[in-house]
Amino acid sequence: MKKLVDLNCDMGESFGRYKLGMDEDVIPYITSANVACGFHAGDPHVMNKTVMLAKKYGVSVGAHPGYPDLLGFGRRKMDVSPEEIKDYIVYQVGALKAFCEVHGVKLQHIKPHGALYNAAGKDPVLARAIAEAVYEVDKELIFLVLAGSEMEKAGKEVGLKTAREVFGDRNYREDGSLVPRSHPKAVLKDDDEVARRVVRMVTEGKVLTIEGIDIDVEVDSICVHGDTLGAINFIKRIRKDLQEKGVEIASLDKIFGKHA
Amino acid sequence: MKKLVDLNCDMGESFGRYKLGMDEDVIPYITSANVACGFHAGDPHVMNKTVMLAKKYGVSVGAHPGYPDLLGFGRRKMDVSPEEIKDYIVYQVGALKAFCEVHGVKLQHIKPHGALYNAAGKDPVLARAIAEAVYEVDKELIFLVLAGSEMEKAGKEVGLKTAREVFGDRNYREDGSLVPRSHPKAVLKDDDEVARRVVRMVTEGKVLTIEGIDIDVEVDSICVHGDTLGAINFIKRIRKDLQEKGVEIASLDKIFGKHA
Amino acid sequence: MKKLVDLNCDMGESFGRYKLGMDEDVIPYITSANVACGFHAGDPHVMNKTVMLAKKYGVSVGAHPGYPDLLGFGRRKMDVSPEEIKDYIVYQVGALKAFCEVHGVKLQHIKPHGALYNAAGKDPVLARAIAEAVYEVDKELIFLVLAGSEMEKAGKEVGLKTAREVFGDRNYREDGSLVPRSHPKAVLKDDDEVARRVVRMVTEGKVLTIEGIDIDVEVDSICVHGDTLGAINFIKRIRKDLQEKGVEIASLDKIFGKHA
């Protein structure tokens, strides 16, 4: 069977008069859009426009909920209880879902943002709270998470379709976790190397860790960036490299439809 | 046919550590709860608890969206464009609807809050924007509005079930509008008089205006308050007075189901 | 005596991860910076950096308080009472003043922002509330306002040094007010014409109104923009044009020191 992979990108991060990202430029090259929901970025007007933009390009829409911290762009860990996080997720997913309903678009997935993504990747209680919130709002939603994280476990336990994403430009550890950004070798900067790693992760299911050992990795989606021209050019290149290896770029809905 | 009337009350107006209202005490005596959605009051945790409380007592849930002005409790008019208001409504209604879905409760209605309610009562463009937002999110939602206002017109034009509410403790003008709060006789303070007016509005469809003339008024719901013990006692009294006149206290869903 | 004029520009409008304006590029060409104070734009980190930047270039610092509406960038009128506005002004001015004190810089002036500037230009009660707030925080602050507006009157009545600003790119009416932006001829787009008007206002104290009549105008400062390269080039040109006519570009402090 042909290998399928999704390309997901954060979008709709503008706020009021503040513009962030190059959404119009990146959207033709991705298959899933993670749309900010107003807590760490985004506002109702931006959400509406972003859903319309995704619809126009046939890109699937996902909710990208975060901590209630616009000032810190959701990148600062907050000691919020799992019960409160659950309610924050329901609120944000519901708000975005309403824009999808207005435009006759199906909400495809949900991916936590920033510090919440990082915290829930390691904390099983937090991961479970988020997975439950998603399941309770709509059990058909796909839970897009870091491959091998606590979120993947929680998503499966709760009964959600759980999609695993990888990062081409991040170094991995032997246990499958990401090397933290504080480490000097956390981020890979050579485009050729990143492209090769992405292709290998998708086609071979392997990645070379920072310790120099190959580990297995399962890939449903690749996280890409759309904030610079360079980043967008890199997405085009990745698409081509993957297609040349016989991989089809497809949204999570299609992947999970086929796999189901 | 027996006359039915709904009793609606604002609820879920607490925020974080701040408590407002006596929700637990008033809920047994009302039929529809207008739940704040986080813009002028309320937060995700409060919304969740309020939906659970309403479910427990069999009270119908409505969204109570307002201006994005927590500091002013949504009571200060803001020059927000109709397009933006539309998006604010979709966002807030969607957020609350998600909590309803989590708890297996149907979202019954939507009633704008505070300064937005007042502005949309007089401004046909704003009223239309709100009605369209409601219709686009879910065309089965009941639009709860000031009887005789621009919102009533807009709701009907757009094709929404439009419920008309009255205020027992407010003086009316000959054109059916409320005497503004700046007027010394805006608010009626004698409970007996207020009760008599409410009963007459519901059973006879008449109200005596400040000019001393009777006008016609159509009533689907009565707006009541739940922030003091006195207010709650008044609701009990109104219920009794109405029931003694053969009026049945029923939620909007029941009223619109029967009337439809 | 040589004519002096100030060039003022809004700065420090970034927020968290959101960047707005080209502060580093425009600062060498202006004499007074209006620094946002966190209500409609700006945050503590941005305020600190902006005060440091102004200090580095010897540019005078002013507070630029606005409505509490980050989502609307302070451009939407809010029905806030004069008493509350007074407190909002004290709060914002105080916050910026503290950053000035940290860096050993004197806070020079205060100029209201956006919809608050427009509202206070026409409403004597609001204008008075703002002027009183400024006076009570620090009676040596210069009040930078629209020439001929209610704010100019209020500033003088309260006893503040009141600086009058003009807009080169805006059409004026016979009564000295600005033609509203809704009017098709509100904004002048020809740089040569704008430059000529600015020079004439400063050197002759005259401006040709939209009705085709010359009116008198008193100018202490010119409001310039720093958000595009074109805008910055225009500031350079204006500086040159004015200097060629013998006008000295000087901060408000210097102008009011000399005039005092």
Added chain:
Amino acid sequence: MKKLVDLNCDMGESFGRYKLGMDEDVIPYITSANVACGFHAGDPHVMNKTVMLAKKYGVSVGAHPGYPDLLGFGRRKMDVSPEEIKDYIVYQVGALKAFCEVHGVKLQHIKPHGALYNAAGKDPVLARAIAEAVYEVDKELIFLVLAGSEMEKAGKEVGLKTAREVFGDRNYREDGSLVPRSHPKAVLKDDDEVARRVVRMVTEGKVLTIEGIDIDVEVDSICVHGDTLGAINFIKRIRKDLQEKGVEIASLDKIFGKHA
């Protein structure tokens, strides 16, 4: 020399329409008010009224800055960098100081709030950032902190007058730290016992730890609460108990003036 001690209480925690605390009732019995500055609680209008109230009763005013988290009341730790915290402190202290200047009141002290207080009590880098912010805004401000904490060290290193507060109703550990609230014996509930402990801490400089060992403690101020009638009655009792032992209740300004 007669022993002096200050009684400090959090105040001004209301926000918009939300009321919190019994400020008018507690103010006659305390000597220092910690006033919220709008980040975790309080708003400009509340700050203005609270400063006026303190002035009326001759109570000294202090700033009570917190994390930017109104939803969490500043009680949730946030991973904010020390540089950002420094700017948040400057902003909040400056805002309150302006209200003091408006009313001709001297800003006496600053005490961090909630999760920021707890985090800075243990983290020397964070403690230092806060102490530096205070010093740079106004080096005469008194830094009110947990006795024996990292904040006490940082305050002294930076050169601030550093006042040490104790909690009568909290258990202490052998190292002088508070037993965390998660511990079943964290909080003492017997008023007689609390009163005896307070008197002993002030007059003997000793407190019995949870391990059953006496440790030394230095006391400039006692933290009291003003949110219930019971709490206020307890303040009255403590005042009487201390005065009977010859202790004078005095503001920090007086204590540091005498000691200096």
